[in-house]
Amino acid sequence: MTESFSSALAARVCRGCGTEIPRAFLACPTCGCLVHADELRSLASEGESAERDGDYGRALAAWRHALELLPRATVQHGKISAHVEGLSARVPLGARPQQTRAADQGTSKGRTAKGAGAAGLGAVGVLLAKFKWALFLLLGKAKVLLLGLTQAKTLLSMVFAAGVYTMAFGWWFALGLVLTTYVHEMGHVVWLRRYGIAASAPMFVPGFGAFVRLHQYPATPAEDARVGLAGPVWGASAAVFCLLLGHFTGSPVVHAIGHVSAWINLFNLLPVWQLDGARGFTALSQQQRIVVAAVAWLLAFAGIDGFLFVLALVVTFRAARPAGAPKTGDIPVLATYVLLMVGLALLLTSGPQAFALHRGPRASIVNFGAPLG
Numbered sequence: 001m002t003e004s005f006s007s008a009l010a011a012r013v014c015r016g017c018g019t020e021i022p023r024a025f026l027a028c029p030t031c032g033c034l035v036h037a038d039e040l041r042s043l044a045s046e047g048e049s050a051e052r053d054g055d056y057g058r059a060l061a062a063w064r065h066a067l068e069l070l071p072r073a074t075v076q077h078g079k080i081s082a083h084v085e086g087l088s089a090r091v092p093l094g095a096r097p098q099q100t101r102a103a104d105q106g107t108s109k110g111r112t113a114k115g116a117g118a119a120g121l122g123a124v125g126v127l128l129a130k131f132k133w134a135l136f137l138l139l140g141k142a143k144v145l146l147l148g149l150t151q152a153k154t155l156l157s158m159v160f161a162a163g164v165y166t167m168a169f170g171w172w173f174a175l176g177l178v179l180t181t182y183v184h185e186m187g188h189v190v191w192l193r194r195y196g197i198a199a200s201a202p203m204f205v206p207g208f209g210a211f212v213r214l215h216q217y218p219a220t221p222a223e224d225a226r227v228g229l230a231g232p233v234w235g236a237s238a239a240v241f242c243l244l245l246g247h248f249t250g251s252p253v254v255h256a257i258g259h260v261s262a263w264i265n266l267f268n269l270l271p272v273w274q275l276d277g278a279r280g281f282t283a284l285s286q287q288q289r290i291v292v293a294a295v296a297w298l299l300a301f302a303g304i305d306g307f308l309f310v311l312a313l314v315v316t317f318r319a320a321r322p323a324g325a326p327k328t329g330d331i332p333v334l335a336t337y338v339l340l341m342v343g344l345a346l347l348l349t350s351g352p353q354a355f356a357l358h359r360g361p362r363a364s365i366v367n368f369g370a371p372l373g
Contacts, residue, residue, distance in 0.1 A: 026071045036069040040076075043069075056091045060084060060196025064216050084219045091194055148186050151201035157210075158182060164206035176257030180238040181210050184265065187234025188212050191227045209264070211274075221283040221326060225333045228279025232340050235265035236347070243350050255350075262347035263307070269340060270311060271318045280337050281318060285329030289319035295338050299345045308345060 014021050016033035027034050034040060043066040050059035063084050070077040149155055158178050165174035185202035189212060192199045198215040205211070218224040239261035246255025269277040281289065296312035 026069060027074070034070070034074075034076075040066055040069055051087070056087060057194050057196050060087055060091075061198070062196070063087070064196055064198070064219075068216075081219070088195060088219055088223050144190060145183065145186055148182070148189060148202065153203060154182075154201045157202075157204040161204040161206045161210075170253075172253050173257060176242065176254065177260065178204065180235065180242065180257060180261040181264070183238035184231045184235035184261075184268075185210050185212055187230040187232075188227055190234075191230040195223050195227065197223070197227070222330055222333070225280045225283035225330060228276040229333065229336050229340065231276050232265040232268055232344070233336070235261060235268070236340060236344055239265065239344070239347055243347065259348065259350065262344050263305070266305075266307065266311070266341070266344040266348070269337070269344075270314050272314060277315075277337075280333055282324075283330035283333040284325065284337070285327060286319065286322045286325045288329035288331075288334045289315070289325065291334065292337055292341070293319045295341060299341060302345075304345050305348045311341070 012021055012023065012035075013019070014028040014031060014033050014035075015037075016028060017031040019028055019030040021028050021035060025035060043062045047059045047062035047066070050056070050062060063080055067077060067080055067084070070080065149158075162171070162174045162178045165177055168174075169177070181204070182202065189199065189202065192212070192214070195218065197218060200213040200215065202210050202212050218227060239258045242254055242258030242261060244258075246252070246258055268275050269280070271277040271281040284292065293312065293316045296308065296315045300308040300312040302308075
């Protein structure tokens with residue numbers, strides 16, 4: 001038996017009754033005294049302080065950590081779980097974490113959660129409708145994107161993936177494909193941080209795209225859906241940026257990168273397995289899923305791309321199965337899902353002659369870019 005394993009099994013004495021408690025226990029089996037009482041008080045103080053400052057991401061991170069130190073059967077665990085759900089609902093869709101306090105106390109004090117969601121979705125709609133907003137989004141998040149590259153595992157896996165893709169498609173296309181996938185993943189990371197959910201840095205797997213592994217689980221379907229759809233939203237902005245750059249530079253390779261990126265993000269909207277669409281569907285009622293299916297069929301019969309028939313079939317299959325669908329759906333998530341489908345499908349109509357040069361990569365590369373639990 002190794003020393004580390006022995007120390008894990010070593011007992012400690014309860015402060016309340018003196019009973020020896022194995023390290024794996026969160027509470028004394030005799031008197032019920034909490035083992036991590038001091039750390040829990042510190043986390044509660046940190047969470048309350050962050051809430052007063054309007055930093056909901058830091059507050060949620062503290063409360064989620066507290067939940068890990070509490071037995072599930074305790075009253076405290078139930079109360080904090082409910083508090084996390086309520087706090088999560090206060091995180092606005094279209095504001096930075098440091099702006100949330102002003103959003104709560106300013107002229108929008110009487111605004112409902114539905115109104116806040118509509119404001120966030122308006123930004124998404126403008127992004128997909130007007131190409132110039134994609135550039136603003138990427139430039140505004142440049143600091144976040146650069147920060148992600150400081151993670152050694154992310155950077156090394158990106159280099160490895162780019163090397164593998166270079167052998168098949170050339171280094172320019174490989175570099176663009178990896179960078180647009182990275183932007184997609186950072187969309188997940190930003191929203192995971194906004195909700196205070198611990199997760200790994202993005203990791204790249206050649207041939208399968210990239211993933212972010214969750215260390216904690218979303219508290220509500222709304223959290224899960226927003227984190228999942230954040231990837232395609234950011235990925236769509238990267239695709240638009242590449243299409244614009246390809247248009248103004250006249251580079252067919254850059255244009256093809258944007259086209260393939262749009263297709264990959266559309267693929268991720270499939271509501272199956274760990275793909276982003278599956279996470280988005282968790283917050284949609286059956287009626288809302290039927291709406292998504294109807295839009296998918298309209299896009300499919302528009303003749304834009306044959307894959308849209310696959311998307312329509314899968315969405316219809318999920319919509320026909322009410323199991324697991326909430327009775328009251330999430331309107332902002334529904335609007336985001338539909339806008340993404342329409343916007344990404346429209347991007348596929350841009351420059352087919354440039355895209356034809358790289359039709360092979362689109363057929364062989366799949367981005368399983370959703371966070372994995």
